[in-house]
Amino acid sequence: MNGREFKNAMYDGLAKLMKALANPARLEIIEMLSQGEKSVESIVNTTNLSIANASQHLQVLKQNNIVKSRKEGHYVYYSLVNDDFMALYQQISKYAISEIAELERTLNRQREDNYAMNSVSLNELEVMIQNENVLLMDVRPISEYELGHITGAISVSMKELLCCLKDFSKENEIIAYCRGPFCVLADEAVKILTENGFKVRRLDEGYPEWKINQLEKNQ
Amino acid sequence: MNGREFKNAMYDGLAKLMKALANPARLEIIEMLSQGEKSVESIVNTTNLSIANASQHLQVLKQNNIVKSRKEGHYVYYSLVNDDFMALYQQISKYAISEIAELERTLNRQREDNYAMNSVSLNELEVMIQNENVLLMDVRPISEYELGHITGAISVSMKELLCCLKDFSKENEIIAYCRGPFCVLADEAVKILTENGFKVRRLDEGYPEWKINQLEKNQ
DNA sequence: CAATTATTCAATGGATTTGTTGAATAAAAA
DNA sequence: TTTTTATTCAACAAATCCATTGAATAATTG
Incomplete structure (x- = not known):
């Protein structure tokens, strides 16, 4: 693997993670899950997503190792994969709130x-x-x-x-x-x-x- | 503004920032600029981007308040907008390297x-x-x-x-x-x-x- | 076993993102 | 002023993303 291939592999991987976060519906799901484990049903109830749509977004988050799932009876429960990701998400939203004028205004x-x-x-x-x-x-x-x-x-x-x-x-x-x-x-x-x-x-x-x-x- | 409108505004804004980061070419540019100010020309030389393409990516980063530019003579010099963003980028890539198995393997x-x-x-x-x-x-x-x-x-x-x-x-x-x-x-x-x-x-x-x-x- | 329920899968069309091409600017050099 | 140089803009096609629809799956209930 030469230098260019290596760089491409690293930046592609990093971009893939960012892509998983680059969608408002998924961010809202992440924010919900940072409270703790939730069933698909409860995610659908507090977001405005259709069931199938929420499920698809959850698959994306799962493929990117952001959430994990567990089945119990009829229900599938999702949760964030670990505290490190939660810390990262906090960092990102803290930055966004303090540095992006538009967001700061909306929040205020x-x-x-x-x-x-x-x-x-x-x-x-x-x-x-x-x-x-x-x-x-x-x-x-x-x-x-x-x-x-x-x-x-x-x-x-x-x-x-x-x-x-x-x-x-x-x-x-x-x-x-x-x-x-x-x-x-x-x-x-x-x-x-x-x-x-x-x-x-x-x-x-x-x-x-x-x-x-x-x-x-x-x- | 009711609760739902507020949420949408916040998550849309946050997703917009993530979108700006969700592209390998832009990440490579950011990494370069974290060394200090660079001209478009030098960015083109070390990445494999065409001139017009690099310029477009730089516009995206600029619109999202990630980089700023300064013109001097023939050249336009770009740099990261502040140290807070740099700290955020470090956090993100540190997380990616340590938590995403695929990236860790590539790096090792x-x-x-x-x-x-x-x-x-x-x-x-x-x-x-x-x-x-x-x-x-x-x-x-x-x-x-x-x-x-x-x-x-x-x-x-x-x-x-x-x-x-x-x-x-x-x-x-x-x-x-x-x-x-x-x-x-x-x-x-x-x-x-x-x-x-x-x-x-x-x-x-x-x-x-x-x-x-x-x-x-x-x- | 059949019916019900919660979730996922697969296919579709519309929207967005991307890289390329070639033309347009704007500053410096001739 | 004209020419050259570095960068940006505008238009296009290919690729990807997204929400919707309806069917498929898998666990539970009757």
């Missing part, structure tokens, strides 16, 4: 719309939890909470938020979080709670980012 | 072919420089050396290697490096020097990785 507009301008960073959160009385609220579906959540968080799904608000004290500040910067659940939670007189902010990032942070600390 | 086969199995990591290099008498040899073209090189390295281009070997002592160990793991210059240097009786190994990574490392240390 969304945040403004949702009363969440003064969001809390992961570092701030750590300090706040040690020093103050804050209630950390995981607003993802309970199934995702059960697969893993930020230490000390309680699970309050969006459904519960809409019916059972009286349970919480209005004195402590509430920090709501969900799946990461692209996820709108926390924004909606902030909106609902603010309208009902609670002190509430959202976490800038979400559970996957926190988990990556933890993994890095333990190295 | 190449290294074996070139006698460079026992390569030196950046961390090892740091220790070796402090403790031992090693000669750190930058085998990239001199123009790239002049734009920046690892502290303490001397420039020995491949041309010089082929004519002026006698200048170096055979007692000290030589570490050769070039542009990074995909770059084959260091492998060729190791081959030549080994055949001539020198003690020589290659650096696992290259100048761009070293530079990123330095930037991280200074934060």
Whole structure:
């Protein structure tokens, strides 16, 4: 193998990986799977994809070693292949959010719309939890909470938020979080709670980012 | 903007960035530019692209804020837009090399072919420089050396290697490096020097990785 | 065993990406 | 000014990607 052939092999391989990531539907699937294992059915329900289309995208991700699958009864469950890929995906989306003006604008507009301008960073959160009385609220579906959540968080799904608000004290500040910067659940939670007189902010990032942070600390 | 529109905007934007990276020719250009500024002409000379084709790929990279250009006289010089992108690219290729079996095999086969199995990591290099008498040899073209090189390295281009070997002592160990793991210059240097009786190994990574490392240390 | 359910496969046509060709620019040299 | 040189633009055909459709598969239920 000469120099040119080698280069071609390497760049073709790298480009193949990038191609697998170069599609909005697949990115949305990846973001979902970074919460934990999901069935094809649940992926179809939260994205707007047809069943066959979602399945095809999943095959592409599988062929590129990004996701793996496991069959149980009628259902096939998909998950990300390892934490290293998750870390890479975080890096990429963090870069995109901070360096691509268009994306930054979109994200900020969304945040403004949702009363969440003064969001809390992961570092701030750590300090706040040690020093103050804050209630950390995981607003993802309970199934995702059960697969893993930020230490000390309680699970309050969006459904519960809409019916059972009286349970919480209005004195402590509430920090709501969900799946990461692209996820709108926390924004909606902030909106609902603010309208009902609670002190509430959202976490800038979400559970996957926190988990990556933890993994890095333990190295 | 509702939740679905927001998601679409974010994932479309992210996918657009990935698309810009999802092409082997563009990746090779990026790798070249991570050495420093290059004219279109020099990009055409080291890649196998036609002039018009290279120019088109450069436009795609420019539209996606990955490279910037500057005109001087007849020539247009391109360079990466900032160090953050370079860090991202490093992350991506590091992931690809370590997690994609096919790429890992290709890379290792190449290294074996070139006698460079026992390569030196950046961390090892740091220790070796402090403790031992090693000669750190930058085998990239001199123009790239002049734009920046690892502290303490001397420039020995491949041309010089082929004519002026006698200048170096055979007692000290030589570490050769070039542009990074995909770059084959260091492998060729190791081959030549080994055949001539020198003690020589290659650096696992290259100048761009070293530079990123330095930037991280200074934060 | 037949019916049902969740997922995958295969085929189709429309959209996008790619490399090539040759013409158009724009700056420097003659 | 005309000519030369380096780069970009525009148009085209080939290749690839994508969503949709309907059939095929494989595990479970009746």
